[in-house]
Amino acid sequence: MDLKLRVWRQKNKNAKGKFVTYTANNITSDMSFLEMLDLVNIELVKKGEDPIAFDHDCREGICGSCGMMVNGRAHGPGRGIATCQLFMRRFKDGNTIVIEPWRARAFPVLKDLVVDRTAFDRIVKAGGYISAKTGGAPDGNTIPIPKPVADEAFDAATCIGCGACVAACPNSSAMLFVAAKVSHLALLPQGQLERKERARRMVAAMDAEGFGNCSNTYACEAECPKEISVRHIARLNREFLKAKLAP
Numbered sequence: 001m002d003l004k005l006r007v008w009r010q011k012n013k014n015a016k017g018k019f020v021t022y023t024a025n026n027i028t029s030d031m032s033f034l035e036m037l038d039l040v041n042i043e044l045v046k047k048g049e050d051p052i053a054f055d056h057d058c059r060e061g062i063c064g065s066c067g068m069m070v071n072g073r074a075h076g077p078g079r080g081i082a083t084c085q086l087f088m089r090r091f092k093d094g095n096t097i098v099i100e101p102w103r104a105r106a107f108p109v110l111k112d113l114v115v116d117r118t119a120f121d122r123i124v125k126a127g128g129y130i131s132a133k134t135g136g137a138p139d140g141n142t143i144p145i146p147k148p149v150a151d152e153a154f155d156a157a158t159c160i161g162c163g164a165c166v167a168a169c170p171n172s173s174a175m176l177f178v179a180a181k182v183s184h185l186a187l188l189p190q191g192q193l194e195r196k197e198r199a200r201r202m203v204a205a206m207d208a209e210g211f212g213n214c215s216n217t218y219a220c221e222a223e224c225p226k227e228i229s230v231r232h233i234a235r236l237n238r239e240f241l242k243a244k245l246a247p
Protein backbone atom coordinates (compact mmCIF):
# COMPACT_ATOMS: atom_id res chain seq x y z
CA MET A 1 0.00 0.00 0.00
CA ASP A 2 1.01 3.59 -0.59
CA LEU A 3 -0.53 5.98 1.93
CA LYS A 4 -0.67 9.70 2.57
CA LEU A 5 -0.13 10.77 6.18
CA ARG A 6 -1.10 14.11 7.68
CA VAL A 7 0.91 14.24 10.88
CA TRP A 8 0.87 16.86 13.65
CA ARG A 9 4.39 18.28 14.01
CA GLN A 10 5.25 20.49 16.97
CA LYS A 11 8.82 21.22 18.02
CA ASN A 12 8.14 21.63 21.72
CA LYS A 13 5.54 22.57 24.31
CA ASN A 14 5.60 26.25 23.46
CA ALA A 15 5.93 26.02 19.66
CA LYS A 16 2.97 26.37 17.34
CA GLY A 17 2.22 23.03 15.73
CA LYS A 18 0.94 22.23 12.25
CA PHE A 19 0.00 19.31 10.05
CA VAL A 20 2.71 18.10 7.66
CA THR A 21 2.02 15.69 4.81
CA TYR A 22 4.20 12.61 4.26
CA THR A 23 3.95 9.54 2.09
CA ALA A 24 4.30 6.03 3.46
CA ASN A 25 5.17 3.69 0.60
CA ASN A 26 5.32 -0.11 0.34
CA ILE A 27 3.34 -0.65 3.53
CA THR A 28 2.17 -4.23 4.01
CA SER A 29 -1.11 -5.14 5.68
CA ASP A 30 0.61 -7.18 8.41
CA MET A 31 2.66 -4.24 9.67
CA SER A 32 1.57 -2.59 12.89
CA PHE A 33 0.72 1.10 12.83
CA LEU A 34 3.87 1.89 14.82
CA GLU A 35 6.02 -0.16 12.42
CA MET A 36 4.56 1.93 9.59
CA LEU A 37 5.62 5.09 11.48
CA ASP A 38 9.07 3.53 12.04
CA LEU A 39 9.47 3.16 8.26
CA VAL A 40 8.43 6.77 7.69
CA ASN A 41 10.95 7.85 10.33
CA ILE A 42 13.76 5.83 8.72
CA GLU A 43 13.13 7.71 5.47
CA LEU A 44 13.06 11.06 7.32
CA VAL A 45 16.36 10.29 9.06
CA LYS A 46 17.93 9.29 5.72
CA LYS A 47 16.94 12.70 4.37
CA GLY A 48 18.41 14.43 7.43
CA GLU A 49 14.98 15.46 8.74
CA ASP A 50 13.66 15.27 12.29
CA PRO A 51 11.80 11.97 12.82
CA ILE A 52 8.20 12.06 14.09
CA ALA A 53 8.25 11.80 17.89
CA PHE A 54 5.77 9.31 19.37
CA ASP A 55 5.64 7.40 22.63
CA HIS A 56 5.87 3.61 22.74
CA ASP A 57 7.39 0.94 24.92
CA CYS A 58 5.86 -2.55 25.16
CA ARG A 59 4.16 -2.55 21.73
CA GLU A 60 1.73 -5.18 23.01
CA GLY A 61 -1.03 -3.20 24.70
CA ILE A 62 0.41 -3.27 28.21
CA CYS A 63 2.30 -0.06 29.00
CA GLY A 64 -0.25 2.52 27.82
CA SER A 65 2.33 4.86 26.32
CA CYS A 66 1.45 4.71 22.60
CA GLY A 67 -1.66 6.90 22.54
CA MET A 68 -2.44 9.04 19.51
CA MET A 69 -5.50 10.09 17.53
CA VAL A 70 -5.78 8.25 14.20
CA ASN A 71 -8.41 9.63 11.85
CA GLY A 72 -10.10 11.34 14.80
CA ARG A 73 -10.29 8.25 17.01
CA ALA A 74 -8.26 7.57 20.13
CA HIS A 75 -5.97 4.60 19.26
CA GLY A 76 -7.51 4.52 15.77
CA PRO A 77 -10.21 2.33 14.27
CA GLY A 78 -11.25 -0.82 16.10
CA ARG A 79 -12.33 -1.51 19.68
CA GLY A 80 -10.32 -2.78 22.59
CA ILE A 81 -6.88 -2.05 21.14
CA ALA A 82 -4.04 0.37 21.82
CA THR A 83 -2.33 2.05 18.83
CA CYS A 84 0.47 -0.54 18.96
CA GLN A 85 -2.14 -3.27 18.37
CA LEU A 86 -3.56 -1.51 15.33
CA PHE A 87 -2.55 -3.23 12.08
CA MET A 88 -2.31 -1.73 8.62
CA ARG A 89 -4.83 -4.24 7.24
CA ARG A 90 -7.48 -1.82 8.48
CA PHE A 91 -6.38 0.68 5.80
CA LYS A 92 -6.52 0.58 2.03
CA ASP A 93 -4.05 1.58 -0.67
CA GLY A 94 -4.31 5.31 -1.36
CA ASN A 95 -5.90 6.17 2.02
CA THR A 96 -5.06 9.42 3.79
CA ILE A 97 -4.47 8.96 7.54
CA VAL A 98 -4.61 11.93 9.93
CA ILE A 99 -2.41 11.45 13.01
CA GLU A 100 -2.58 13.81 16.01
CA PRO A 101 -1.60 13.81 19.68
CA TRP A 102 -4.16 13.58 22.49
CA ARG A 103 -5.94 16.93 22.74
CA ALA A 104 -6.63 17.90 26.34
CA ARG A 105 -5.55 20.87 28.46
CA ALA A 106 -4.28 18.53 31.18
CA PHE A 107 -2.13 16.64 28.62
CA PRO A 108 0.08 19.36 27.04
CA VAL A 109 1.90 18.37 23.85
CA LEU A 110 5.64 17.94 24.48
CA LYS A 111 6.66 17.15 20.90
CA ASP A 112 4.73 16.00 17.81
CA LEU A 113 2.55 13.11 19.06
CA VAL A 114 4.03 12.96 22.57
CA VAL A 115 1.97 14.46 25.39
CA ASP A 116 2.72 14.94 29.07
CA ARG A 117 0.53 12.47 31.00
CA THR A 118 2.12 13.09 34.40
CA ALA A 119 -1.25 14.48 35.56
CA PHE A 120 -2.30 10.82 35.84
CA ASP A 121 0.75 10.05 38.01
CA ARG A 122 -0.17 12.88 40.37
CA ILE A 123 -3.75 11.58 40.65
CA VAL A 124 -2.47 8.09 41.52
CA LYS A 125 -0.01 9.60 44.01
CA ALA A 126 -2.96 11.32 45.72
CA GLY A 127 -4.64 8.03 46.62
CA GLY A 128 -4.26 5.21 44.11
CA TYR A 129 -2.37 2.92 46.49
CA ILE A 130 -2.80 0.77 49.59
CA SER A 131 -0.68 0.82 52.73
CA ALA A 132 -1.74 -2.66 53.96
CA LYS A 133 1.07 -5.19 53.93
CA THR A 134 -0.07 -7.79 51.42
CA GLY A 135 2.84 -10.25 51.49
CA GLY A 136 3.54 -12.35 48.42
CA ALA A 137 1.11 -13.91 45.94
CA PRO A 138 0.44 -16.99 48.15
CA ASP A 139 -0.60 -14.67 51.03
CA GLY A 140 -2.98 -12.80 48.75
CA ASN A 141 -4.55 -16.06 47.65
CA THR A 142 -5.35 -17.05 51.25
CA ILE A 143 -7.93 -14.23 51.50
CA PRO A 144 -11.21 -15.56 50.12
CA ILE A 145 -12.83 -13.09 47.70
CA PRO A 146 -16.04 -14.03 45.85
CA LYS A 147 -15.29 -14.69 42.18
CA PRO A 148 -17.66 -12.00 40.79
CA VAL A 149 -15.99 -9.40 43.05
CA ALA A 150 -12.50 -10.52 42.06
CA ASP A 151 -13.50 -10.39 38.37
CA GLU A 152 -14.95 -6.89 38.72
CA ALA A 153 -11.80 -5.68 40.54
CA PHE A 154 -9.62 -7.28 37.87
CA ASP A 155 -11.57 -5.61 35.03
CA ALA A 156 -10.89 -2.23 36.66
CA ALA A 157 -7.25 -3.13 37.32
CA THR A 158 -6.60 -3.68 33.60
CA CYS A 159 -6.45 0.11 33.08
CA ILE A 160 -3.08 0.91 31.48
CA GLY A 161 -3.24 4.67 32.08
CA CYS A 162 -3.11 5.48 28.37
CA GLY A 163 -5.35 8.54 28.47
CA ALA A 164 -7.61 7.52 25.57
CA CYS A 165 -10.66 8.08 27.78
CA VAL A 166 -9.62 11.71 28.25
CA ALA A 167 -8.81 12.18 24.56
CA ALA A 168 -12.12 10.68 23.44
CA CYS A 169 -14.25 12.64 25.90
CA PRO A 170 -15.72 15.94 24.60
CA ASN A 171 -15.08 17.37 28.10
CA SER A 172 -11.59 15.85 28.50
CA SER A 173 -12.84 14.08 31.59
CA ALA A 174 -10.56 11.64 33.42
CA MET A 175 -13.45 9.97 35.22
CA LEU A 176 -12.97 6.53 33.66
CA PHE A 177 -9.30 6.44 34.62
CA VAL A 178 -9.95 7.60 38.20
CA ALA A 179 -12.98 5.31 38.47
CA ALA A 180 -10.90 2.31 37.40
CA LYS A 181 -8.33 2.95 40.14
CA VAL A 182 -10.88 3.72 42.88
CA SER A 183 -13.15 0.82 41.90
CA HIS A 184 -10.32 -1.72 41.75
CA LEU A 185 -9.12 -0.92 45.28
CA ALA A 186 -12.57 -0.32 46.83
CA LEU A 187 -13.66 -3.83 45.84
CA LEU A 188 -10.79 -5.65 47.55
CA PRO A 189 -10.28 -6.18 51.30
CA GLN A 190 -6.73 -4.80 51.06
CA GLY A 191 -8.11 -1.48 49.79
CA GLN A 192 -10.47 -0.78 52.70
CA LEU A 193 -8.10 1.15 54.97
CA GLU A 194 -7.82 4.23 52.75
CA ARG A 195 -11.15 3.74 50.98
CA LYS A 196 -12.80 7.05 51.89
CA GLU A 197 -9.66 9.16 51.75
CA ARG A 198 -8.80 7.63 48.38
CA ALA A 199 -12.06 8.67 46.73
CA ARG A 200 -11.85 12.18 48.20
CA ARG A 201 -8.21 12.76 47.36
CA MET A 202 -8.19 11.29 43.86
CA VAL A 203 -11.25 13.29 42.80
CA ALA A 204 -9.72 16.46 44.26
CA ALA A 205 -6.45 15.78 42.41
CA MET A 206 -8.34 15.11 39.17
CA ASP A 207 -10.18 18.44 39.48
CA ALA A 208 -6.95 20.30 40.32
CA GLU A 209 -5.30 18.98 37.13
CA GLY A 210 -7.94 20.65 34.96
CA PHE A 211 -9.79 17.62 33.59
CA GLY A 212 -13.42 18.26 32.64
CA ASN A 213 -16.59 16.79 34.07
CA CYS A 214 -18.31 13.60 32.96
CA SER A 215 -21.51 14.21 31.01
CA ASN A 216 -22.31 10.55 30.26
CA THR A 217 -21.43 10.44 26.57
CA TYR A 218 -19.72 7.04 27.11
CA ALA A 219 -17.06 7.95 24.54
CA CYS A 220 -14.46 6.87 27.12
CA GLU A 221 -15.79 3.31 27.31
CA ALA A 222 -16.03 3.10 23.51
CA GLU A 223 -12.36 4.03 23.00
CA CYS A 224 -10.77 2.42 26.06
CA PRO A 225 -8.29 -0.23 24.83
CA LYS A 226 -9.19 -2.36 27.85
CA GLU A 227 -12.95 -1.85 27.37
CA ILE A 228 -13.37 -0.68 30.95
CA SER A 229 -17.05 -0.14 31.66
CA VAL A 230 -18.64 3.15 32.71
CA ARG A 231 -20.29 1.26 35.58
CA HIS A 232 -16.99 1.89 37.39
CA ILE A 233 -17.79 5.62 37.11
CA ALA A 234 -21.08 4.92 38.88
CA ARG A 235 -19.12 3.15 41.63
CA LEU A 236 -16.69 6.10 41.87
CA ASN A 237 -19.64 8.46 42.30
CA ARG A 238 -21.04 6.26 45.10
CA GLU A 239 -17.63 6.00 46.77
CA PHE A 240 -17.15 9.76 46.60
CA LEU A 241 -20.61 10.51 47.96
CA LYS A 242 -20.20 8.06 50.85
CA ALA A 243 -16.79 9.56 51.64
CA LYS A 244 -18.19 13.11 51.60
CA LEU A 245 -21.08 12.18 53.90
CA ALA A 246 -18.87 10.24 56.30
CA PRO A 247 -17.99 11.97 59.58
Ligand code: SF4
Pocket residue numbers: 158159160161162163164165166176177180220223224225226227228
Ligand atom coordinates in the same frame (compact mmCIF):
# COMPACT_ATOMS: atom_id res chain seq x y z
S1 SF4 B 1 -9.60 3.80 31.57
FE1 SF4 B 1 -9.08 2.85 29.58
S2 SF4 B 1 -8.76 4.60 28.21
FE2 SF4 B 1 -8.67 5.40 30.31
S3 SF4 B 1 -6.51 5.39 30.89
FE3 SF4 B 1 -7.39 3.42 31.58
S4 SF4 B 1 -7.01 2.00 29.88
FE4 SF4 B 1 -6.73 4.06 29.04
Ligand code: FES
Pocket residue numbers: 055056057058059060061062063064065066082083084085
Ligand atom coordinates in the same frame (compact mmCIF):
# COMPACT_ATOMS: atom_id res chain seq x y z
S1 FES C 1 3.36 0.58 23.29
FE1 FES C 1 2.67 -0.21 25.24
S2 FES C 1 0.51 -0.14 25.07
FE2 FES C 1 1.19 0.43 23.11
